[in-house]
Amino acid sequence: MLNDQELLRYSRQILLHHVDIDGQLRLKQSRVLIVGLGGLGAPVALYLAAAGIGELHLADFDTVDLTNLQRQIIHDTDSVGMSKVDSAIKRLTAINPEIQLVAHRAALDEDSLAAAVAGVDLVLDCSDNFATREAVNAACVEAAKPLVSGAAIRLEGQLSVFDPRRPESPCYHCLYGHGSEAELTCSEAGVVGPLVGLVGSLQALEALKLLAGFGEPLVGRLLLVDALGSRFRELRVKRDPGCSVCGSKHA
Numbered sequence: 001m002l003n004d005q006e007l008l009r010y011s012r013q014i015l016l017h018h019v020d021i022d023g024q025l026r027l028k029q030s031r032v033l034i035v036g037l038g039g040l041g042a043p044v045a046l047y048l049a050a051a052g053i054g055e056l057h058l059a060d061f062d063t064v065d066l067t068n069l070q071r072q073i074i075h076d077t078d079s080v081g082m083s084k085v086d087s088a089i090k091r092l093t094a095i096n097p098e099i100q101l102v103a104h105r106a107a108l109d110e111d112s113l114a115a116a117v118a119g120v121d122l123v124l125d126c127s128d129n130f131a132t133r134e135a136v137n138a139a140c141v142e143a144a145k146p147l148v149s150g151a152a153i154r155l156e157g158q159l160s161v162f163d164p165r166r167p168e169s170p171c172y173h174c175l176y177g178h179g180s181e182a183e184l185t186c187s188e189a190g191v192v193g194p195l196v197g198l199v200g201s202l203q204a205l206e207a208l209k210l211l212a213g214f215g216e217p218l219v220g221r222l223l224l225v226d227a228l229g230s231r232f233r234e235l236r237v238k239r240d241p242g243c244s245v246c247g248s249k250h251a
Contacts, residue, residue, distance in 0.1 A: 002028065006098055010052050023212035024052060030211045031055040031120040035108075035136055037084040038062075039196030040150050040203065041126035042074035047204035049092040049099055053211070056092070057120055059104035060084040071193035110135070118143045122210055124203055125149045125172075130179040137172035140164060141246045146210055146217075147172065150203045153189050157199040157225035160237065161206050161218040164246060169219050170239040171246040195227045 002024060007014070014024050032053050034041050037060040049056060064072075064079045064087050072084075079087035085103045092101060108116060117123055117139040125136045125147060133149065140147040146163040149172055163169045202223070209215040224233040241247055 001025075006052065009096070009098065013051060018214035019212050023214065026212050027052045027208070028054040030122065031057065032207060032211070033057040033059060033116055033120040033123045034126055035059045035123065035132065036126035036128065037072070037074060037088045038068065038126065038128060039071040039191065039193070040152065040200040041124070042072045042088075043197050043200035044124050044126055044204045044207070045074055045088055045092060046095065047201060048207060049096045051204075051208055052096070053099060053207075055100040055102060055120075057102040057104060057116060058085050058088055059108055059116065060088075061105060061107040071191065071196050073193075073197065108135075113139050114142065117145055120145065122207055123147050124207055126200065126203065128185055130176075133172060133176075134179070137162065138245055141171050148203045148206045148210070150199045152196045152199045152225075153185075153191050155192055155195060155227040157195050157227065159199055159202050159206070159218060159223045159225070160221060161210070163210075163217070163219050166219060168239060170237050171243060173245040174240040174243045175222065175237050192227060195225065198227075199225060 010024050013019050014021060030053050032048060034045055034056065037045060037058060062084050064075045064082050064084055066080055068075060074091050075087045083105055085105045089101050089103065104116060113135055123136060123140050123145055125133055127133055137147060141164045144164045148161050150159045162171045164171065206217055209217050220237055222235045222237050
């Protein structure tokens with residue numbers, strides 16, 4: 001049940017008939033893995049902690065650098081040189097001491113990633129490289145766990161939800177295949193801070209919808225964000241029956 005402090009803390013959220021007490025309880029009982037505590041993972045972690053997700057698993061092997069602070073709003077100047085996981089735990093505990101925080105400070109290999117994904121209800125991919133996204137996607141398909149995936153670079157962002165519990169849902173590999181040989185990172189191409197904040201906030205919203213059971217998640221849809229022109233565009237994405245990752249799951 002929700003205690004008096006929780007009822008007060010989440011009262012504005014509980015007022016929504018889409019959430020109500022039952023939805024808030026589902027959030028409290030949920031376990032969520034956030035892969036990456038950078039520009040995307042920062043708002044994701046902040047909003048999910050504030051919303052009352054019962055158990056947040058935080059995965060990042062990196063440390064806070066001064067160049068991160070322009071966009072990774074969960075960290076501050078005093079956190080430079082600190083583990084991103086420890087920096088995030090400090091901030092999230094201050095925001096909401098009611099939730100449980102589980103640290104994954106080492107890089108996740110195939111086995112540890114599989115175990116981490118199997119131990120939660122939902123995964124948010126907030127990483128910044130294709131190899132990690134592919135590995136997270138494969139683990140989610142194998143464990144039949146929904147994946148909220150976001151990306152942002154320069155002045156462009158994108159977001160989608162891949163839910164292997166639904167036979168019609170594509171996976172990340174259906175959409176992106178083997179990726180691009182010319183993959184760029186924010187350190188090479190740059191990125192504007194509010195863009196990753198926007199995409200990360202949308203990722204957190206999709207996670208809340210899936211966990212509390214309201215709204216229409218972005219399954220089978222890719223949301224494209226053009227920050228330069230302040231435009232949003234949506235593309236339909238179909239599952240690839242021949243996908244090497246999820247195809248056999250629906251054979």
